[in-house]
Amino acid sequence: EEIRALGVQGYSIQADVSLKEECKKIYDKTVEVFGRCDILVNNAGVSASGDFTNIPEQDIRWVYEVNVFSHWFMLGYFLPMMEAQDEHAQIINVCSIAGLITSPASPTYFSSKHAAVALSEVLYKELKAKGSKIDVSIFAPGFVQTEMYLTDRHRPERYAITDDPYYHDEDYQKQLAISKYVTTTGTPLDEVMEYVFKLLGTECFYILTH
Secondary structure, eight states: OHHHHTTSOOOOOOOOTTSHHHHHHHHHHHHHHTSOOSEEEEOOOOOOOOOTTTSOHHHHHHHHIIIIIHHHHHHHHHHHHHHHHTSOEEEEEEOOGGGTSOOSSOHHHHHHHHHHHHHHHHHHHHHHHTTOSEEEEEEEOSSBSSSGGGGGGGOOGGGOOOSOGGGGSHHHHHHHHHHHHHHHTSBOHHHHHHHHHHHTTTTOOEEEOO
16 A cells, blocks of 8 residues: 555555465566566565574475575575566575574574575576676675564464473563564664665676675
8 A cells, every 4th residue: 555655556465475376376466567677675584593403304495495495495496587578687595694604502593594586696607697687686784673573473373382391481572572583773774774775787696784
């Protein structure tokens, strides 16, 4: 509604981008409504704490499916259309500063973001090598005021929180509290987005906030 209030066309669609068929639904709707795609933003992301020995396998799979597989699925559908348009277009893969550094914590999250960055770097080099008109950028922010700490509310049923003691442990609740603090005290989202859009069109690959 906010977009339409600006006098332009817009639509919204709910989808689980960790599933390929759901990404196809987004692509099909985009073709139906707009007939083309000039800017693709792969923004979905979730986090999970837990160390190498105690994190449930379902959390590893969920984080990778959202943080990495969704980029791959969306690119698989949208990239051929954007190349066929033979006009300037932009792809923005939202990663994280966690994709450029490491920490002695959250191995699932950090490794997934490194994978997302590497995927974007390969795509960038591939498109440049063949003279494509598509620009690729990764947005790798530090802590930004988002609702990332509410990751659990986006869990699909197949990865729902169970009676596994891991999810009810004091340490799990502590990690959620830390996540809430660092995101709610981060850089205001409006400031960050203004900065990002200023850099689009400048062929800036690594867009950093810190």
